[in-house]
Amino acid sequence: MTDAKDRVVKRMRELIELISHHDIKYYVEDNPEISDYEYDTLLRELRDLEEKHPELVLPDSPTQRVSGKALEEFPQVEHMVAMLSLDNCYSEDELKEFDARVRKLLGGEQVEYVVELKIDGLGVALMYEDGLFVRGATRGDGRIGEEVTQNIKTIKSIPLRLRPGGIRTAEVRGEVYMSKDGLRKLNREREKAGEPLFANPRNAAAGSIRQLDSKVAASRPLDIFLYTLSYSKDSMPGTHEGCLSLMRSSGLRTSPQTKRFERIEDVLGHIASWESKRDDLGYEIDGIVVKVNSLEQQRRLGYTAKNPRWAIAYKYPPKQMTTRLLGIDIQVGRTGTLTPVAVLEPVQVGGVTVTHATLHNEDEVKRKGLRIGDHVLIERAGEVIPQVVKPIVERRTGAEKEFRMPTSCPVCGSKAVREEGEAARRCINASCPAQVKERLRHFCSRDAMDIEGVGPALVDQLVGKGLVHDAADLYDLRKEQLLELEGVAERSSENILNAIRASMDREFSRVLFALGIRHVGRTTANDLAEAFRSMDKLMSAAREELSVVEGVGDVVAGAVRDFFDNSSNRRLIERLRKTGLSMQASGRAGGTLEGKVFLFTGELSSMTRSQAEEKVRELGGKVSPSVTKATDYVVVGRDPGSKLDKAKKMGKSILDENAFVRMTGGR
Numbered sequence: 312m313t314d315a316k317d318r319v320v321k322r323m324r325e326l327i328e329l330i331s332h333h334d335i336k337y338y339v340e341d342n343p344e345i346s347d348y349e350y351d352t353l354l355r356e357l358r359d360l361e362e363k364h365p366e367l368v369l370p371d372s373p374t375q376r377v378s379g380k381a382l383e384e385f386p387q388v389e390h391m392v393a394m395l396s397l398d399n400c401y402s403e404d405e406l407k408e409f410d411a412r413v414r415k416l417l418g419g420e421q422v423e424y425v426v427e428l429k430i431d432g433l434g435v436a437l438m439y440e441d442g443l444f445v446r447g448a449t450r451g452d453g454r455i456g457e458e459v460t461q462n463i464k465t466i467k468s469i470p471l472r473l474r475p476g477g478i479r480t481a482e483v484r485g486e487v488y489m490s491k492d493g494l495r496k497l498n499r500e501r502e503k504a505g506e507p508l509f510a511n512p513r514n515a516a517a518g519s520i521r522q523l524d525s526k527v528a529a530s531r532p533l534d535i536f537l538y539t540l541s542y543s544k545d546s547m548p549g550t551h552e553g554c555l556s557l558m559r560s561s562g563l564r565t566s567p568q569t570k571r572f573e574r575i576e577d578v579l580g581h582i583a584s585w586e587s588k589r590d591d592l593g594y595e596i597d598g599i600v601v602k603v604n605s606l607e608q609q610r611r612l613g614y615t616a617k618n619p620r621w622a623i624a625y626k627y628p629p630k631q632m633t634t635r636l637l638g639i640d641i642q643v644g645r646t647g648t649l650t651p652v653a654v655l656e657p658v659q660v661g662g663v664t665v666t667h668a669t670l671h672n673e674d675e676v677k678r679k680g681l682r683i684g685d686h687v688l689i690e691r692a693g694e695v696i697p698q699v700v701k702p703i704v705e706r707r708t709g710a711e712k713e714f715r716m717p718t719s720c721p722v723c724g725s726k727a728v729r730e731e732g733e734a735a736r737r738c739i740n741a742s743c744p745a746q747v748k749e750r751l752r753h754f755c756s757r758d759a760m761d762i763e764g765v766g767p768a769l770v771d772q773l774v775g776k777g778l779v780h781d782a783a784d785l786y787d788l789r790k791e792q793l794l795e796l797e798g799v800a801e802r803s804s805e806n807i808l809n810a811i812r813a814s815m816d817r818e819f820s821r822v823l824f825a826l827g828i829r830h831v832g833r834t835t836a837n838d839l840a841e842a843f844r845s846m847d848k849l850m851s852a853a854r855e856e857l858s859v860v861e862g863v864g865d866v867v868a869g870a871v872r873d874f875f876d877n878s879s880n881r882r883l884i885e886r887l888r889k890t891g892l893s894m895q896a897s898g899r900a901g902g903t904l905e906g907k908v909f910l911f912t913g914e915l916s917s918m919t920r921s922q923a924e925e926k927v928r929e930l931g932g933k934v935s936p937s938v939t940k941a942t943d944y945v946v947v948g949r950d951p952g953s954k955l956d957k958a959k960k961m962g963k964s965i966l967d968e969n970a971f972v973r974m975t976g977g978r
């Protein structure tokens with residue numbers, strides 16, 4: 312290697328070490344030492360070096376978190392130490408029995424227990440070699456799992472290189488999970504993109520880690536808590552607690568909610584206190600894990616064929632209830648998907664009245680063996696959508712009816728086709744009123760064109776009376792047509808027309824999202840608009856060009872291509888263009904705020920935060936989430952946070968809401 316190359320590698324090494332140090336500070340310890348701007352500068356320098364010398368890119372570079380290539384399938388890996396599941400218990404008595412068994416096997420010795428929250432996610436094993444992350448695997452059957460290294464790497468709180476001075480060559484285990492907030496957001500996006508929802512955070516985490524395309528995994532809000540040092544080449548601490556603190560100091564994210572007790576009564580008290588507190592956590596837990604602290608005692612206790620004898624999981628009662636399945640309705644979605652929905656006798660589950668539950672698709676109904684009239688067990692995991700778990704077969708009277716998925720659309724009567732490899736049956740009639748209504752509702756919704764006043768009920772009437780067949784028709788509506796509708800008077804008709812007219816100013820990314828392309832949520836629409844800048848460029852982009860956009864994988868690229876290849880979609884876009892909707896990204900160049908960086912803190916009264924941010928971007932400015940050297944203006948609303956103090960200290964220009972409105976051309 313030449314001297315010049317040597318120098319480049321040395322600098323890359325330095326940058327990677329700095330960045331991984333700051334990643335741990337930020338993602339694991341929530342205690343950043345530098346501003347986002349300074350961090351970005353380090354990252355940019357590394358990226359530049361890597362672009363100039365692609366042959367020198369190092370494997371633990373933070374730029375390698377997302378792999379460019381999707382896998383065909385996951386390789387299998389054999390675990391170094393079997394990943395056994397824990398024995399479960401559901402009552403105080405069972406836990407006391409566990410304690411008695413442990414003490415007896417240890418000949419009456421003093422025992423300490425470490426108690427941890429049982430996160431509801433996906434168990435994984437991470438392998439480090441000489442401090443470098445080399446492999447991640449799912450539990451699988453406990454002996455053989457799937458290698459999901461590429462996807463594990465996308466989780467930012469997992470260090471690609473451990474802090475020096477701690478763990479070097481070792482296997483650690485933990486739980487990949489999705490926060491309640493993350494799941495809600497993801498499901499909202501999926502709903503808008505016409506994709507099936509995840510029933511609970513566990514399914515969402517598992518579904519994300521088992522994606523062959525690591526770009527998809529990277530777009531999912533995943534995090535991890537590590538809870539076991541299962542193997543180490545170097546000597547291990549004497550206790551489980553010691554292992555956890557060694558893991559922590561090595562830069563691995565462990566749960567802060569870990570406690571040590573000497574008496575099982577205190578463990579029980581702790582379990583009881585978490586039963587109510589668990590709803591306040593940002594993530595879902597389904598129980599508490601109790602482990603013997605001493606590793607030497609653990610070794611002596613050993614394993615049964617299936618579980619370790621030194622640990623047990625206390626499971627909280629699930630939020631389940633029984634009720635009756637009164638019927639199964641069929642909903643027709645925006646893309647024609649027929650979804651069976653359970654109609655339930657209203658029942659309270661975890662403080663919420665449940666009347667409906669999604670059944671996903673016909674296979675799901677079949678697999679669960681549901682019959683109409685059945686008593687069924689339903690479950691609400693956290694704040695997520697209710698699920699039908701199973702029928703209570705013992706309570707059948709013989710009067711229950713088998714469910715048959717209709718082979719035609721219940722709304723328009725067209726054939727409903729199930730294509731090979733798809734779980735869903737679809738109404739193939741693009742002008743099916745149910746689909747037309749759903750498409751229009753989506754078009755007018757808040758995150759799309761935000762046409763206030765054109766809600767579901769009005770859309771029903773507009774389509775029902777044949778006044779509107781697609782989004783472009785909305786812009787041709789006349790006052791006298793609206794006045795024919797039920798509940799629409801002089802004044803409200805004017806408001807509706809004004810709202811429709813006002814939507815003509817919406818930025819290009821909203822127009823794109825509003826079209827309702829399958830798999831294209833709000834974020835993806837933003838990414839596409841940013842990458843292609845105009846409808847024409849986007850429409851003529853090949854699938855390969857689409858799939859390289861960040862956040863867009865093969866599936867999304869295919870859906871976008873399919874949408875634009877359809878001639879009636881192209882006609883609709885032409886009509887929307889003639890109407891005057893924005894077909895080009897604005898901002899960036901030439902705006903009055905070009906190059907200016909804004910930061911918002913506190914609540915604004917005349918607009919939402921996202922409207923204000925959009926305004927800045929429209930005028931060519933940028934929005935930053937934290938105060939950095941690059942910040943030009945800090946806009947202060949009601950109840951500003953600590954960012955204001957920081958901004959003042961740094962001598963930034965502070966704007967109140969009025970000043971901001973004037974600056975952006977409002978009154």
Ligand SMILES: [Zn+2]
Pocket residue numbers: 643720721722723724725738739740743744745746
């Ligand atoms: Zn139909």
